Amino acid sequence: MWHGIEGHDDVAERFRRALARGRLASSFLFAGPAGVGKRTFALKLAQAMLCRSKPEEALDPCGTCPSCAQAAAGTHADLDVIVKPEGKSFIPLELFIGDADHRRREGLCHNMSLKPSMGGRKIAVIDDADYLNAEGANALLKTLEEPPPRSVLILIGTTAAKQLPTIRSRCQLVRFRPLPTDVVARLLVSKSLVTDTDRARRLAQYSEGSIQRALELADPELWTFRNSLCERLSDSAIDGVRLARAVAAFVDEAGKEASARRARLQQVVAFAAEFHRRLLRAQCGAASSEDPELENHVNRALRNGQHSPRSVAARLDRCLDAAAQIDRNANQATLIECWVDDLAGIRD
Numbered sequence: 001m002w003h004g005i006e007g008h009d010d011v012a013e014r015f016r017r018a019l020a021r022g023r024l025a026s027s028f029l030f031a032g033p034a035g036v037g038k039r040t041f042a043l044k045l046a047q048a049m050l051c052r053s054k055p056e057e058a059l060d061p062c063g064t065c066p067s068c069a070q071a072a073a074g075t076h077a078d079l080d081v082i083v084k085p086e087g088k089s090f091i092p093l094e095l096f097i098g099d100a101d102h103r104r105r106e107g108l109c110h111n112m113s114l115k116p117s118m119g120g121r122k123i124a125v126i127d128d129a130d131y132l133n134a135e136g137a138n139a140l141l142k143t144l145e146e147p148p149p150r151s152v153l154i155l156i157g158t159t160a161a162k163q164l165p166t167i168r169s170r171c172q173l174v175r176f177r178p179l180p181t182d183v184v185a186r187l188l189v190s191k192s193l194v195t196d197t198d199r200a201r202r203l204a205q206y207s208e209g210s211i212q213r214a215l216e217l218a219d220p221e222l223w224t225f226r227n228s229l230c231e232r233l234s235d236s237a238i239d240g241v242r243l244a245r246a247v248a249a250f251v252d253e254a255g256k257e258a259s260a261r262r263a264r265l266q267q268v269v270a271f272a273a274e275f276h277r278r279l280l281r282a283q284c285g286a287a288s289s290e291d292p293e294l295e296n297h298v299n300r301a302l303r304n305g306q307h308s309p310r311s312v313a314a315r316l317d318r319c320l321d322a323a324a325q326i327d328r329n330a331n332q333a334t335l336i337e338c339w340v341d342d343l344a345g346i347r348d
């Protein structure tokens with residue numbers, strides 16, 4: 001584990017090798033799911049490269065020299081970090097090139113063009129790079145095309161596909177994988193985000209390897225809904241009309257914001273997929289999972305009959321299709337209706 005950062009030793013090794021050979025690229029795109037530690041990694045990497053008491057290729061920041069302390073406190077003159085302000089739909093231009101009164105005299109691009117104040121490097125981290133608009137990307141172009149000597153620019157996003165082509169083509173892609181389930185569970189407890197280890201394990205199981213996802217799942221309403229969802233799904237015949245209504249109402253409760261509604265629907269579909277996946281495995285004689293509540297519903301479905309492996313597999317497929325449609329921003333009301341209607345229509 002590299003400096004307390006779990007799950008990304010391969011990425012650390014890659015940077016260590018590049019630094020040792022003196023062949024570090026100047027622009028990187030860190031891509032991977034939210035909540036796996038990309039930002040933490042970027043800041044630790046910056047600290048390692050700025051550390052005054054250890055050589056940068058050791059990738060081992062001492063943590064105590066003035067440079068390390070300033071990097072950790074977010075006050076280092078050679079480290080610029082920008083994030084999308086809350087409530088904005090993109091990163092504002094002035095964060096790159098200064099506001100109207102200080103055009104090209106402030107902002108990330110200006111800072112990057114200055115000489116390192118402590119003789120090391122100039123490093124900039126752009127979090128939320130998924131929210132870079134054409135204006136912002138344009139402002140960055142010069143920095144990307146003619147990077148100042150010893151400067152390092154790190155953009156953090158979820159996927160390469162979400163970046164504008166002008167950005168994507170000029171950055172070296174560094175992929176961050178989802179964290180293993182046991183690592184998520186351990187981190188939830190060690191960071192005091194969740195106190196109960198059983199609960200941490202259950203959240204981790206559904207987290208898709210993301211701490212952020214696990215914390216979203218900590219909402220008890222989700223689990224109450226999952227309970228009633230699985231109950232309906234384990235009935236010998238699914239009442240499509242009532243189920244569609246219940247799902248729509250639950251999504252409505254997430255509020256008006258599109259992203260919150262989408263996340264909630266995504267979760268409902270993921271719960272339904274998980275139910276069918278587990279039912280299918282139980283039918284194949286797989287050992288029970290660590291989720292007693294889910295096991296109860298699966299056992300009820302098995303007792304109720306009317307769920308052949310073939311139809312369960314077809315329903316699981318339909319859930320995975322629905323999940324992909326949500327990502328493509330399909331109309332939610334129609335999506336819910338069609339999805340549930342199809343689930344209810346799949347019979348033995």
Ligand SMILES: [Zn+2]
Binds near residue numbers: 052067069
């Ligand atoms: Zn240091």
